[in-house]
Structure formats: structure tokens, C-alpha cells
Amino acid sequence: MTTNQVFQTVLNGKLPPIDDSVKAKKYRIDKDDMFHGFALARYNLLNLFLPEDEEAQVGDSRRRKMIVELQKPRFTKTSLISRYSFDENKFNGDQLSAFDKCLKAQDYALILGMPGTGKTTVIASLIKEMVLNGNTVLLSSYTHSAVDNIVEKLIDLIPDLSLLRVGSSNSISAKVKKYTLYSEDTIHKMETKEDFDRVFVDTQIIATTCMGIKEIPYANRERFDYCIIDEASQVSMPFCLGPLAFADKFILVGDHYQLPPLIINPEARAGGLDMSLFKILSDAHPESVVELTHQYRMCADVMLLSNTLIYDGRLKCGSDKVANQVLRIPHSQQLETFTMMEHIPNDLQWMNTVFEETNRVIFLNHDNLPANEVVNGEKVDNPIEAELIIQIVNALTKCGGVDPTSIGVMSFYRAQLRHFYRQTFAHIVEILTADQYQGRDKDCIIISLVRSNDTNNAGDLLKEWRRVNVAMTRAKSKLIILGSKKLMSTVPQFEGFMKLIQKKNWIYDLPPGSDKVYENLVDTLSTTQATQKTQRLQKSPNRFKLKPSSQAVQQKMLSKNVIDHAMGN
Numbered sequence: 001m002t003t004n005q006v007f008q009t010v011l012n013g014k015l016p017p018i019d020d021s022v023k024a025k026k027y028r029i030d031k032d033d034m035f036h037g038f039a040l041a042r043y044n045l046l047n048l049f050l051p052e053d054e055e056a057q058v059g060d061s062r063r064r065k066m067i068v069e070l071q072k073p074r075f076t077k078t079s080l081i082s083r084y085s086f087d088e089n090k091f092n093g094d095q096l097s098a099f100d101k102c103l104k105a106q107d108y109a110l111i112l113g114m115p116g117t118g119k120t121t122v123i124a125s126l127i128k129e130m131v132l133n134g135n136t137v138l139l140s141s142y143t144h145s146a147v148d149n150i151v152e153k154l155i156d157l158i159p160d161l162s163l164l165r166v167g168s169s170n171s172i173s174a175k176v177k178k179y180t181l182y183s184e185d186t187i188h189k190m191e192t193k194e195d196f197d198r199v200f201v202d203t204q205i206i207a208t209t210c211m212g213i214k215e216i217p218y219a220n221r222e223r224f225d226y227c228i229i230d231e232a233s234q235v236s237m238p239f240c241l242g243p244l245a246f247a248d249k250f251i252l253v254g255d256h257y258q259l260p261p262l263i264i265n266p267e268a269r270a271g272g273l274d275m276s277l278f279k280i281l282s283d284a285h286p287e288s289v290v291e292l293t294h295q296y297r298m299c300a301d302v303m304l305l306s307n308t309l310i311y312d313g314r315l316k317c318g319s320d321k322v323a324n325q326v327l328r329i330p331h332s333q334q335l336e337t338f339t340m341m342e343h344i345p346n347d348l349q350w351m352n353t354v355f356e357e358t359n360r361v362i363f364l365n366h367d368n369l370p371a372n373e374v375v376n377g378e379k380v381d382n383p384i385e386a387e388l389i390i391q392i393v394n395a396l397t398k399c400g401g402v403d404p405t406s407i408g409v410m411s412f413y414r415a416q417l418r419h420f421y422r423q424t425f426a427h428i429v430e431i432l433t434a435d436q437y438q439g440r441d442k443d444c445i446i447i448s449l450v451r452s453n454d455t456n457n458a459g460d461l462l463k464e465w466r467r468v469n470v471a472m473t474r475a476k477s478k479l480i481i482l483g484s485k486k487l488m489s490t491v492p493q494f495e496g497f498m499k500l501i502q503k504k505n506w507i508y509d510l511p512p513g514s515d516k517v518y519e520n521l522v523d524t525l526s527t528t529q530a531t532q533k534t535q536r537l538q539k540s541p542n543r544f545k546l547k548p549s550s551q552a553v554q555q556k557m558l559s560k561n562v563i564d565h566a567m568g569n
């Protein structure tokens with residue numbers, strides 16, 4: 001070690017004064033996260049099999065019996081917590097059973113929470129009960145956002161929350177930042193190393209991702225009463241083991257009908273690395289599982305897709321309000337004005353189908369356009385399908401007055417999403433892959449299926465039914481899917497889905513030329529001066545060339561009369 005290094009430490013206030021005469025030399029320390037990650041996974045596995053050594057703090061024979069030998073989990077007859085502080089009327093029967101199961105667990109319990117069934121709500125309330133009764137909790141999850149969702153709920157639920165959020169501060173949400181060690185307004189005031197140690201020992205709840213567990217100093221904090229892992233069906237087993245080793249009892253929350261751990265190596269997948277601990281334990285001991293089946297996200301039509309594809313009718317709407325919700329389009333009449341001004345014939349007015357509030361699920365089939373995919377090496381996109389989606393987003397937001405933050409655009413293909421990043425709405429409308437949408441929702445979701453080709457090649461991504469399930473369960477009140485009916489009808493995984501949407505009459509065949517109909521919708525509407533509109537009409541009176549006898553022409557004449565009348569011509 002040289003003498004001219006300057007160290008900044010977390011122990012503010014105890015720094016020796018910096019000697020200005022010594023020229024500081026800057027060092028860059030690179031941390032290889034990947035290596036760190038795999039080293040951690042290997043350690044977690046190794047720890048399960050090492051002989052128990054208390055002094056060296058290694059070995060975990062208790063977990064080995066549960067996880068490797070699949071020992072039956074034990075449950076007490078009565079709840080381990082005597083005093084419930086929550087209002088039972090605020091929870092449904094499944095959720096109350098989940099509390100009951102978790103609080104009777106002596107080893108572990110599993111919560112299978114279908115989409116939007118209140119997993120986050122249940123975890124937060126469960127933690128509240130645990131800490132109010134003097135227990136300590138290690139809260140973990142696969143992603144930072146899932147950890148923060150729960151912590152944000154805890155902040156609202158528990159006054160004087162004793163919580164330490166461990167992790168890099170730029171991945172942590174603004175509301176949660178003050179629970180980290182290093183934020184300016186941290187609740188954890190530290191002057192000395194003893195203070196630092198005490199934060200880890202005295203705080204009732206420590207929250208971090210499964211990877212972030214490496215930041216918890218082992219010597220300082222060995223035991224928690226409970227470890228709770230959210231998104232447990234997405235975490236591969238070696239990473240899941242990390243947090244579990246710290247606690248006497250654990251609770252895993254997940255849904256193995258949604259995406260499993262992402263394992264790219266085919267050999268590792270064949271060896272079972274994509275099988276989460278959640279799935280292994282729930283298959284081995286179904287009695288340890290409690291299912292949350294009442295969902296508060298999707299309207300009944302959207303839910304029906306998922307029930308048909310995956311859940312076999314087990315998913316239910318939490319209330320009539322949820323079941324009957326619609327996407328409100330406050331200025332829908334503006335679309336009518338536009339179609340009149342542009343003389344759009346009735347049979348080309350496909351946006352009306354999108355705007356119809358009671359159309360909660362719509363499959364816009366573009367076989368008649370056609371809208372063919374473009375393959376470029378590994379990348380696949382569909383420019384015409386993208387153009388249609390851009391028009392839908394603009395129509396809903398700029399014409400219909402729908403809040404752009406309530407809309408999400410999703411595709412299975414990253415190359416397709418690039419078309420949307422360039423749009424003015426890109427910074428407000430959420431544009432994500434199906435995988436990134438797991439755990440999120442929007443009032444209106446528009447899915448770009450992309451694939452459309454002569455050989456009906458659907459690619460591999462659409463064949464993963466758990467990914468399709470995630471995609472179909474993100475919308476609350478309107479789900480718009482764009483794709484090729486011809487191609488989708490050949491995909492075995494979509495057979496039930498296609499049959500259902502056909503039976504329900506949810507397929508709309510876009511007519512040829514559909515992509516040109518609304519392409520200047522935004523320009524036209526942004527021209528607010530009625531006179532300007534009149535000039536435009538005079539310059540190009542007939543955008544759509546039709547025979548003089550056609551019904552549409554009669555309507556055009558009629559609409560022109562209406563506009564003329566309205567403008568006092």
C-alpha cells in the first residue's frame with residue numbers, strides 16, 4: 001500500500017485530516033459483477049453441504065434437509081403470532097389463509113400468487129405483523145423494483161419503520177433511498193465503526209436483492225426470524241439459497257406459471273437450473289402452498305385469456321368493479337371529427353374498434369395489409385405493425401385524451417421496440433419487452449407480436465407459454481394485440497387462445513391500406529384553427545379515391561356538408 005491514497009469512508013466525522021502536501025493519486029477499482037455473482041452462487045451451494053462449523057459460520061444442514069432431502073415442512077396448530085393488528089375485512093379469504101399458513105410455518109411456507117392477486121400487499125402486511133410481534137425479517141427479491149415495491153408499502157404501513165435497504169443507491173427508488181446507508185438524508189446516522197455494525201445488528205428489517213445479500217457483513221448479522229423472498233419463481237436456486245441461510249424460517253412468494261429463472265446455457269437448462277426452489281418445493285409438498293386466486297388488476301375479458309391459456313378457470317376477479325372496468329377515452333368524439341374531415345369511408349375506420357370502450361380485448365389481424373416481418377440476422381421487426389401501433393398510441397393520447405402514462409407498449413422482440421423509442425411519446429408511454437413487464441401493469445397494453453411470414457414461422461419466443469401468460473396479464477382494462485391471424489393459428493401453444501378470441505368475436509381484420517388511414521391524425525388535430533382545416537380540405541378534398549356511386553362517397557358528401565355547416569360556409 002502506498003502512502004498517497006485518499007480513502008473516503010462511510011464513517012463520516014472520524015476521518016483524519018487530509019494532508020494537502022501529499023499529492024493524491026487516483027485509483028480505479030473495477031468490480032466484476034458477473035464473477036462476483038457466480039462466485040456467490042457457488043458459495044451458496046457449497047455452504048449447503050459444508051460440515052457445520054459455528055465459529056467459521058459455515059454449513060447449513062437444516063436447509064439441506066429441507067431443500068436437498070425434501071424433508072416435510074412442519075406447521076404448528078395455532079399461529080405463532082398471537083396479536084393481529086390488521087383489519088381482517090380488508091383482505092380476502094385466500095389472503096387470510098396465506099397469513100395463517102405463514103404464521104404457522106416452523107420451516108417454510110409458499111404463497112402462489114397469480115397475477116395481481118395482492119402478493120405485495122400480503123407480504124407487506126405479513127412483515128408488519130411479524131415485526132410488531134418482535135420478529136426480525138430479511139426481505140429479498142430478484143429485482144430491486146420488487147424489493148422497493150414492498151418497502152414503499154411498509155413505509156406507509158409502519159410508523160418509525162426500522163429498516164435498512166442494502167444495495168447500490170442508483171437502483172433504489174426515491175422514496176426508499178433514505179433507508180440506505182449512504183443517502184444524504186439517511187435515517188441511519190453513523191459516526192463510528194460500532195455505529196455501522198449496530199445498524200446491521202439492531203435494524204428489524206433488512207431488505208435487499210438475492211444478489212445484494214453479499215453486502216450484508218456476515219459477522220454482524222447471522223440470524224433473522226424470517227426470510228421472505230418475493231418473485232421466488234424467477235430466482236434460480238443457487239441465488240435463492242443466499243438469503244435463506246440467514247433465517248430460521250422462510251416464506252417464498254411466486255408464481256411458476258409466469259417466467260422461470262432466465263438460464264441461457266442449454267446444458268444448464270437441461271440440467272434443471274431453470275427450476276426455481278419455489279417450484280421444486282411446491283411440487284414436493286403441495287400442502288405447504290397457499291394460492292392467491294382473487295385478482296384486482298384485470299377486467300373479466302382480459303382475465304379470461306389467462307384463465308384459458310394457463311390457470312384453468314382458477315383465477316377470479318376480486319370485485320365487480322375490477323371485472324367491469326373500461327379504459328375511458330374522454331375525447332373520443334375527436335376521432336369522429338377527424339374521420340369526417342378526412343372523408344374516411346366507414347369500412348376503413350378501424351380505429352373506431354379500438355376506441356369502443358366495451359372492446360376490452362382486440363386482436364387486430366393485419367394479414368390483409370399485409371404487414372410482413374423483416375429479418376435481419378438474429379433481429380426481427382415489423383415496421384408496418386409498428387406504424388399501426390404508433391397511430392393507435394397517438395390516437396388514444398393526442399386525440400382521445402387518454403393519459404399516456406396509463407398505456408404500455410410491449411413486444412417479444414427488442415428490435416421492434418426501437419421503432420417506438422424514436423416517438424415523442426417514448427418518454428411517457430412505457431415501452432418494454434414481455435420479460436421486463438413481469439410484475440408491472442398498465443390500464444391499456446398494446447402487444448406487437450411481430451411475426452408474419454409466408455412459412456408461418458412463429459420463432460421460439462412465442463412458444464414459451466409462461467412468457468405469453470405474463471404478456472396477456474399486464475392490462476387492466478384494454479388489451480390490444482397486433483399480429484397475423486394466419487400465423488398465430490398455426491402455433492400449437494396459441495390454439496386455445498385463437499379459438500377463444502374467434503368465439504368471442506374479438507378479432508378485427510384490418511382492411512388493406514389501414515396503415516395509411518390515420519397517419520396524419522396528430523397533424524390534423526394539432527391544427528386548431530378551423531380556417532386552416534378548411535384550407536386543407538379545399539386543397540386535398542379526397543384522400544381516398546372511390547367510385548362516385550359508392551356508399552362511402554355519399555357519406556363523404558354528407559360529412560362535407562356537416563363540416564361546411566359547422567364552419568358556417
Ligand SMILES: Nc1ncnc2c1ncn2[C@@H]1O[C@H](COP(=O)(O)OP(=O)(O)OP(=O)(O)O)[C@@H](O)[C@H]1O
Binds near residue numbers: 092295318439
Ligand atoms: N383484498 C383486497 N381488496 C381490494 N384490493 C386489493 C386487495 N388485495 C390487493 N388489492 C389491490 O390489488 C392491486 C394489486 O395488488 P398487489 O400489487 O399487491 O398485487 P401483486 O400480486 O403483487 O401484483 P403483481 O402480479 O404485479 O406482482 C393493488 O392495487 C392492491 O391495493
